[in-house]
Amino acid sequence: MISRSIITLFIFAALLGVAGCNDTSAQPPVASDQASEKSSDHAADESGAEHQGEREADSSDHDDHDAEQAPDRVHLTSAQRNRLDIKVGKAKSGSATAVITAPATVRFDSDRVARIGPRLNAKVLEVTSDVGTRVEAGDTVAILDSVALGKAKASYLTAAARYGTQLAAYQRNKKLAEDKIISEATLLESRANYSQARAEREAARAELKLYGMSPSAIQDISTSNGTPLSRYPLTTPMTGVVQQRDLVPGQSVGANDTPVHVVDTSRMWVMIEADEQSLPRLRTGLSVELHVRPLPDQTFTGTVDWISSELDPQSRTVRVRATVDNPDGLLKSGMFGTAQIRTQSERQFALVPIDAVQSIGERDIVFVPGDEAGAFRAIPVVLGDEGGGQVEVRQGLSSGDAVVTSGSFDLASVLTAGGRSAAHGH
Structure with missing residues (x-):
């Protein structure tokens, strides 16, 4: 009986040892699972980094696209340049309120007519x-x-x-x-x-x-x-x-x-009908610029040499005469046009045509030529007074600077259309 008990005790102890060995061998699989999870997490991190790199590269591509469609630049193709009437001139110096604009008629200089x-x-x-x-x-x-x-x-x-x-x-x-x-x-x-x-x-x-x-x-x-x-x-x-x-x-x-x-048509008279409110600013010797309807792209310059001593009783205007050089004979007697008499003013600003200024959002801008053909840049400006079809630019442009004087609306349309295209590209 004792021997059986001892044998049973030994068997039970052996079984416990086997169970202990089994428990110890079960630990590596657990560690293996954790390593697997860590490996998976590492792979996910690497995958995320790759996607992040792709997103950054894609963002860089879009940035490059935005640089081409910069919000202040326009680059016209040759076809667009041929289709659009873009003219560039120099900003004049003066004051918009110092310009008297009045209708005018071209006449022969009576001192240069022989009957x-x-x-x-x-x-x-x-x-x-x-x-x-x-x-x-x-x-x-x-x-x-x-x-x-x-x-x-x-x-x-x-x-x-x-x-x-x-x-x-x-x-x-x-x-x-x-x-x-x-x-x-x-x-x-x-x-x-x-x-x-x-x-x-x-x-x-x-x-x-x-x-x-x-x-x-x-x-x-x-x-x-x-x-x-x-x-x-x-x-x-x-x-x-x-x-x-x-x-x-x-x-x-x-x-x-x-x-x-x-x-002798080398010099002509320009008869100007100025309003009576302009009389205090009128005097002989003032410079005059004449634009006539048949020659919209031509500017003729002259000088005031006579101011009438009486007003027209019907129109309440004063007649002003200016002599204008006409060396090429382009001016013809009887032409109608608009004269701009530039009076003296202490304030001097850059002057551009009103149509040269465009509004994009809350900004007033003008276009200046870029470094190559078809390139233009929009610059923000601060405007002043208007008068005689001109507007003062008090900040952003200086007198004598090159500026787009005609066709700025078309450039603004191209600019805003390019901005929308860039936005949709995202």
Whole structure:
């Protein structure tokens, strides 16, 4: 019995040892599971880092795209440049309130207009200069025939001949009187005849001058080589262009007729209708800029040289005259336009056309050219007063800076469209 108990006790102890061994061997699997979990977490971390890198790379790509579509830059393609009318000019210096804007009309400078006609009755033989012909001072514009001029030339020739005869007689008698060959009375009579002949010749010469003949032309009468004395060349007293020609061969014209007009269009008058409130700021010598409807891209400059002393009773405007240079003849009499008279002002700012300024959001911007063709940059500006189609730029732009003066609305449209495209790209 004892032996069985001992044997049973040994068996029970052996079983406990086996169980203990089994429990100890179960621990590594648990550790293995934890390592597996850590490995999984590490892999997840690496995967997350890779995704983060991809997101950062993707963000970098978008940043590059945003840089191309920068919110203050526009780059036009060649097709866009051809389609859009973009003009660049320089910002002027001045004050918008110092500009007087008024309607204006172009006129010929009256001091540069010659209305030509005969100074006696005549008949037209030939017209040598048609309308549009440029003539120089002294050129013949028509050839006339005048009976009265023929008679005046004949009288001059007679007077000149008698003068020559009496001059010779007086010189001869003067010598004879010195030699006591003739009496003093004869000498006095000869001198009287000579003086009368000289007076008659001078009177005939003066009459021909009144008819427009030059001293050289009068001198050449006696050597006309068969040219009729009645022949009358009508000449222009100034250089210019024939503006009017109311002459045809066979036509009779009188002393009061001026059928040919010659004008010098290198300088024109601009008649400006300024409002009466502008009178305190008006004076002669002020600079004027003229824009006319048929030539919207041209600017003509001039100077105020006259201010009327009375107001128009109906319109309550004062007439102001300016002389404007017109070397290329682009200005035509009768053109309507707008004149800007620049008065003096102590305040000086950069001035741009009102249409050059665009509003994007809460910002006022103007466009300036970039470093290459088709590139433009929007810059924010602080605006001042407006006047005469101009606006003051008090901050953001300086006078003389290049700025887009026409087409800024199109650039703003391209800019905002590019911004929306960039936003949708995300």
